[in-house]
Amino acid sequence: MTIIRIVRMTFLPEKTSEFQRIFEQCKNDIRSMPGCLHLELWRDVDDPNIFVTHSHWESVETLDNYRRTEFFGLIWKKTKILFADAPMAFSVEKVS
Known part of the structure; x- marks a missing residue:
């Protein structure tokens, strides 16, 4: 069963560029993690x-293995110190 993970993060206005830099640096490593099928960043x-x-x-x-x-x-x-508010994360599965 494929799991879809959504993580919504609100950043301090002056820290959005730093977050984007972090994401750009690590996105390919995340995509190559065992079990990762897809990764996108939305704004x-x-x-x-x-x-x-x-x-x-x-x-x-x-x-869970990736998160450990x-x-x-x-x-x-590196990311959580840039937050303006608590992140919201959840996992879902496609039903239809």
Whole structure:
């Protein structure tokens, strides 16, 4: 079962460029993680400080394995200090 992971993040206005730099540096590494099938970065059209990552994973286990990696820990540490608000994350599966 493919899992779709959505993470909505609101950044401090002066930190959006830094986040985009971090994402550009690590996106190919994330895409090459075992179980990662797809990764995109979206930006809210009404609020340029809000970004959303949209990724597809082979399973809950492959997503969880990625989230336990040292690589993820380093990226998350760099990213979370840029937030203006708590992120919202959820995983879903396609029904129809």
